[in-house]
Amino acid sequence: MKVTEHIEKANGNTQFSFEILPPLKGQNIDSIFESIDPLMEFNPPFIDVTYHREEYIYKELEDGLLRKQVVRKRPGTVGICAAIQNKYNVDAIPHILCGGFTKEDTENFLIDLGFLGIDNVMALRGDAVKSETYFTPEKEGHAYASDLVKQISKLNQGIYLEEELQNTAPTDFCIGVAGYPEKHLEAPSMESDIYFLKKKIKKGATYIVTQMFFDNKKYFNFVDKCREAGITVPIIPGLKPLATKKQLNMIPHRFSVELPDDLVMAVVQCADNKAVRQVGIEWCVQQSKELIDAGVPVLHYYSMGKSDNIREIASQVF
Numbered sequence: 001m002k003v004t005e006h007i008e009k010a011n012g013n014t015q016f017s018f019e020i021l022p023p024l025k026g027q028n029i030d031s032i033f034e035s036i037d038p039l040m041e042f043n044p045p046f047i048d049v050t051y052h053r054e055e056y057i058y059k060e061l062e063d064g065l066l067r068k069q070v071v072r073k074r075p076g077t078v079g080i081c082a083a084i085q086n087k088y089n090v091d092a093i094p095h096i097l098c099g100g101f102t103k104e105d106t107e108n109f110l111i112d113l114g115f116l117g118i119d120n121v122m123a124l125r126g127d128a129v130k131s132e133t134y135f136t137p138e139k140e141g142h143a144y145a146s147d148l149v150k151q152i153s154k155l156n157q158g159i160y161l162e163e164e165l166q167n168t169a170p171t172d173f174c175i176g177v178a179g180y181p182e183k184h185l186e187a188p189s190m191e192s193d194i195y196f197l198k199k200k201i202k203k204g205a206t207y208i209v210t211q212m213f214f215d216n217k218k219y220f221n222f223v224d225k226c227r228e229a230g231i232t233v234p235i236i237p238g239l240k241p242l243a244t245k246k247q248l249n250m251i252p253h254r255f256s257v258e259l260p261d262d263l264v265m266a267v268v269q270c271a272d273n274k275a276v277r278q279v280g281i282e283w284c285v286q287q288s289k290e291l292i293d294a295g296v297p298v299l300h301y302y303s304m305g306k307s308d309n310i311r312e313i314a315s316q317v318f
């Protein structure tokens, strides 16, 4: 079922959902099931599975020269989605990127998803590869998520890249896109970011999931600005409970978000990461309760592979 249908069916009640990462290459899929199992009692209507593009590593050869090698550390997005739908009978949402994909790759990827009975996709640009400062699309690929949304929407109308194909079967994907309550790192202003967000909706996206935020005011302001700009689709808040001291530096740097002073000081005063985990849970419970009171359609948690804290939060909130 489509995300938009799940939201409609819930009749104004806030639903619980979460995002998982494929395991590192070499790991078993059981590690994924172990993190999903404890969360199933909260009846997620859908589970997102991230996509991780290739990275370049350099290996030193015996003669001292460096060899560039392409690695994908977390393959398996599509397989995990199929396994989730099969095992739990819950909608799995694969993330799909512009980065690393030609239009042809994208089309073939979407055909696979359609055959697997996947009804939703999260369309994203992806970040620059680690060795580059700015995002570079493939030669025959998309530069922005809005172009990817356009391709998916065309496929939903039965328009494939080979225009001479006859009697084509249209796909029927519900398309989600990313929104940034604290604006995207590269965006020169919030206004321009929302302008391009609206473009993704115009091209066919029907819901938005936000980047994580730790101050609900940022989400509420963002929703107000989106509504003023004429964006009417559901805006699902994404939440991440802090779990380690290291994240105090890593999260603002990597996701371009601010951490409120009260949260930072509470974490700084923790004796160890067990205490940080507790602070993170309590903060996220408060955020969740306020967002539910405000009537958000879904609370979407970033699990980053660990579900014990998400379980604790969900048990206090749902």
Ligand code: FAD
Binding pocket: 049, 050, 051, 052, 053, 095, 096, 097, 123, 124, 125, 126, 127, 128, 143, 144, 145, 146, 177, 178, 179, 184, 185, 186, 187, 188, 192, 193, 194, 196, 200, 209, 210, 211, 212, 238
């Ligand atoms: P876009 O919407 O293309 O926007 C990128 C930037 O370009 C923005 O600054 C925007 O304002 C600007 N822009 C957009 N269109 C134009 C235009 N036509 N002209 C000029 N500027 C423009 N990354 C992964 O690698 N894998 C994942 O699974 C993944 N999942 C995510 C899930 C969520 C909910 C979120 C919020 C992010 C996720 N990301 C993931 C990270 C995402 O790929 C990065 O944030 C990326 O840098 C931007 O992706 P986007 O889809 O928002 O890009």
